[in-house]
Amino acid sequence: MTIAQMIRDRAAGRTSAVGLVEDAIAAAVAAGAASPFSTTEFDRARGQAAAADAMGPGAGPLAGIPLAHKDMFERAGARMGRGAHPSLAYVARHTAPVLERLDRAGAVDLGRLQMSEFAMGPTGSNHHHPCPPNPCVPGAIIGGSSSGSGVAVAMGIVPAALGSDTGGSIRIPAACNGVVGFKPTHGLVPLAHVMPLSWTQDCVGPLAASVDCARRVLSVLTEGATRAQPRDPGHLRIGFDAGALLGGISPAMTEALRLVRHRMATDGHADRDVDLAWLAHLDEPANVIAMAEAGTVHADQLRKDCDLYGTQVRNRLAQAAAISAQAYLRACQLRRIAQERIARVFASVDVIALPMMPDIPPQVAELSALEGASLSRMISAVTRFSRPASLMGLPAISVPVAWSDAGPLSLQLIGPPGSEDMLADLATTVEAARLPTLQTT
Amino acid sequence: MTTQEALASYLGRPPTAEETAMFEDQRTRIEFGVIYNPLWSAQETATGLAARDPSGACAE
Numbered sequence: 210m211t212i213a214q215m216i217r218d219r220a221a222g223r224t225s226a227v228g229l230v231e232d233a234i235a236a237a238v239a240a241g242a243a244s245p246f247s248t249t250e251f252d253r254a255r256g257q258a259a260a261a262d263a264m265g266p267g268a269g270p271l272a273g274i275p276l277a278h279k280d281m282f283e284r285a286g287a288r289m290g291r292g293a294h295p296s297l298a299y300v301a302r303h304t305a306p307v308l309e310r311l312d313r314a315g316a317v318d319l320g321r322l323q324m325s326e327f328a329m330g331p332t333g334s335n336h337h338h339p340c341p342p343n344p345c346v347p348g349a350i351i352g353g354s355s356s357g358s359g360v361a362v363a364m365g366i367v368p369a370a371l372g373s374d375t376g377g378s379i380r381i382p383a384a385c386n387g388v389v390g391f392k393p394t395h396g397l398v399p400l401a402h403v404m405p406l407s408w409t410q411d412c413v414g415p416l417a418a419s420v421d422c423a424r425r426v427l428s429v430l431t432e433g434a435t436r437a438q439p440r441d442p443g444h445l446r447i448g449f450d451a452g453a454l455l456g457g458i459s460p461a462m463t464e465a466l467r468l469v470r471h472r473m474a475t476d477g478h479a480d481r482d483v484d485l486a487w488l489a490h491l492d493e494p495a496n497v498i499a500m501a502e503a504g505t506v507h508a509d510q511l512r513k514d515c516d517l518y519g520t521q522v523r524n525r526l527a528q529a530a531a532i533s534a535q536a537y538l539r540a541c542q543l544r545r546i547a548q549e550r551i552a553r554v555f556a557s558v559d560v561i562a563l564p565m566m567p568d569i570p571p572q573v574a575e576l577s578a579l580e581g582a583s584l585s586r587m588i589s590a591v592t593r594f595s596r597p598a599s600l601m602g603l604p605a606i607s608v609p610v611a612w613s614d615a616g617p618l619s620l621q622l623i624g625p626p627g628s629e630d631m632l633a634d635l636a637t638t639v640e641a642a643r644l645p646t647l648q649t650t
Numbered sequence: 651m652t653t654q655e656a657l658a659s660y661l662g663r664p665p666t667a668e669e670t671a672m673f674e675d676q677r678t679r680i681e682f683g684v685i686y687n688p689l690w691s692a693q694e695t696a697t698g699l700a701a702r703d704p705s706g707a708c709a710e
Binding site: 230265346421487490491492493494496497500504508511512513515516520522525528529530533536539543546547550582640643 | 674687
């Protein structure tokens with residue numbers, strides 16, 4: 210159920226905030242071992258729902274709407290797991306401003322959702338905790354690092370959940386689970402009392418059942434700096450890569466892109482060829498910045514509790530020790546060059562359309578045997594289309610645009626800084642296009 | 651400082667073979683991915699790298 214449906218049902222007296230929360234709790238409990246929750250806060254959620262009912266359905270833009278969030282947002286008095294070894298969990302002393310904003314909007318917080326260890330890892334696997342199955346594609350990865358957020362939305366437990374995105378961690382699990390993921394412009398949403406990973410790339414945003422759900426939540430997170438309601442996007446100039454960036458994407462994704470492009474042209478948008486091959490050169494600068502900053506965030510803890518880190522995360526953090534100050538600063542200079550280049554691209558197009566991933570989400574079995582440098586290369590492959598927007602601090606929205614016979618295919622719309630409203634308006638029309646089922650072979 | 655010494659200082663214990671391999675792999679990737687990145691075009695370099703400090707402020 211979407212947020213709009215919940216609001217309508219409450220306004221019509223067909224349900225209450227308590228009823229919505231009890232439905233969400235029942236769905237979470239029924240999931241059993243497949244539950245995406247790491248910590249439930251159902252008693253407090255029931256109290257929030259009762260308060261929302263006492264105030265009435267118009268008390269806030271998200272009044273009585275049940276949500277749950279990645280296990281990295283602090284709430285005073287609540288346990289913070291961060292996807293880490295259980296002995297590294299702690300009780301938060303403060304509440305993150307993003308949660309305070311959702312509280313003021315009347316949202317109900319059901320608890321914390323599973324995530325990749327310390328938000329490191331695009332597959333959603335976790336060394337310390339069992340991984341819920343993909344509710345959308347049997348046997349496929351759930352994506353990370355906001356893995357539980359994608360699963361909770363795809364299972365229909367909540368209409369939206371907060372995630373964080375440093376290299377694709379909102380958009381990739383959204384794509385893997387067939388839901389919407391919205392990464393805002395870097396700096397638009399406050400990061401205080403949110404677990405850091407890479408402070409120059411970290412962003413907070415929603416994974417949601419629809420574009421409408423995502424923008425309603427984002428509007429609360431930005432305190433109205435972004436619109437909650439859609440408008441006609443007008444006639445936009447949409448850039449599609451005509452270079453070599455898309456080499457290696459699947460035939461199904463190629464066909465999905467072709468159909469979306471045709472649909473956009475039919476809707477009156479101007480589809481333009483742009484050479485985006487140079488975005489492929491951003492992968493390593495983005496990785497160097499992320500790992501150097503993550504290594505700094507974790508330096509003291511790692512030296513003290515090295516073997517409490519999972520093998521994959523520890524190995525990735527070992528990369529950070531190889532990154533000199535000069536390498537980090539040169540990667541930052543490359544980011545400035547990239548930002549100047551993309552500004553020139555946005556002089557000729559309003560929006561860039563890219564695949565979110567090269568294909569449907571890969572199967573867990575394909576990835577479980579990888580380690581070391583092979584794992585690094587796999588991570589680069591999964592994140593090759595997500596990292597450029599992260600590095601350059603651009604807003605991007607991931608939307609499922611087609612279903613193949615084996616899973617969802619998601620498109621990513623990227624705009625210049627501050628273009629969240631335009632992206633959401635366009636994404637609403639893309640979401641509504643309902644492309645035919647595509648064959649994977 | 652050797653690779654082993656650098657990693658031991660960073661990790662708080664001697665590194666495993668896999669951690670050492672990841673360190674070496676990253677060092678290699680910095681060479682072709684950052685130091686020799688194709689985005690260092692002549693035109694952009696000519697505008698002055700000194701003006702491109704990460705904060706965006708002009709150093710001159």
